[in-house]
Amino acid sequence: MSIDFELRDDGIAIITMNRPDQLNALDHDHYEALSKAWQRVRDDNDVVCAIVTGAGERSFTTGADIKNVLTNPDELSEMWITQRDQLLNRGLEVWKPIIAAINGYCLGGGMTMLFATDIRIAADHASFGLSEVKRGVVPANGGTQRVLSQLPYAIGMELLLSGDRWDAETAAKWGLINKVVPADQLMDTALEYASRIAANAPLALQAAKELAIRAREMDITTGLRVEALAQRLLKFTEDAKEGPAAFKEKRTPKFKGK
Numbered sequence: 001m002s003i004d005f006e007l008r009d010d011g012i013a014i015i016t017m018n019r020p021d022q023l024n025a026l027d028h029d030h031y032e033a034l035s036k037a038w039q040r041v042r043d044d045n046d047v048v049c050a051i052v053t054g055a056g057e058r059s060f061t062t063g064a065d066i067k068n069v070l071t072n073p074d075e076l077s078e079m080w081i082t083q084r085d086q087l088l089n090r091g092l093e094v095w096k097p098i099i100a101a102i103n104g105y106c107l108g109g110g111m112t113m114l115f116a117t118d119i120r121i122a123a124d125h126a127s128f129g130l131s132e133v134k135r136g137v138v139p140a141n142g143g144t145q146r147v148l149s150q151l152p153y154a155i156g157m158e159l160l161l162s163g164d165r166w167d168a169e170t171a172a173k174w175g176l177i178n179k180v181v182p183a184d185q186l187m188d189t190a191l192e193y194a195s196r197i198a199a200n201a202p203l204a205l206q207a208a209k210e211l212a213i214r215a216r217e218m219d220i221t222t223g224l225r226v227e228a229l230a231q232r233l234l235k236f237t238e239d240a241k242e243g244p245a246a247f248k249e250k251r252t253p254k255f256k257g258k
Helices: 028-043 066-070 076-080 110-116 143-150 153-162 170-175 182-199 204-219 222-235 238-248
Strands: 003-008 012-018 051-052 060-061 098-102 105-107 117-123 126-130 166-167 179-181
Touching: 003 117, 003 166, 012 028, 012 182, 051 066, 051 126, 051 182, 060 098, 060 110, 098 110, 098 182, 110 143, 117 170, 117 182, 117 222, 126 170, 166 170, 170 179, 179 182, 204 222, 204 238
Parallel strands: 012 051, 051 098, 060 105, 098 117, 105 126, 117 179
Antiparallel strands: 003 012, 126 166
């Protein structure tokens, strides 16, 4: 039982929540290991993009292990140690593209993690839900904060307040996921997406993601100015020279992230 990390030669990292006997629910130790995995994605220049998935065929993750986490709350003093074991959905800034491959239950903390990813592929048997209100708590780590930015108001509120589940087709209908595929095609499809992304210039990818996300909190005038500044910086990179050269020479570019 672990958080598995694989880095492929093409710059694609694969993070696997490997606790299938517990539906990949996460206890304190697994959350700590997952935090380290996200930090490696953020800090390792050999990583261009990442895929996150769950082990087995039943579950992506059901979030926090109720027996371990909800029944053993942290000391109140922990509330102000805000940077400890940061997660993707808790505020850790990872500007490299993240793809979720949802292979079953995506519930509770699984959904809040999903909200913090960029592209989502689901197996046709996957199911989705914010079930915390059925347990007497709220979907923390961004559940209440991101649901209405990713779904229409009434639809997001229904998901949040009912605690009911959606099937994969419903999730696709409301734009929560990009694509539904047969279970045996899930990882191949996620890798196909990742390969197309990883073929692009790494610094430009990170800049594009950060600019798009920060645009939600900036007025358009400020956003346009920050975008122009980022573009100006990128033009000084080696990759900004390699891209046009490869296009002119009709060859595949060899980006270095420099």
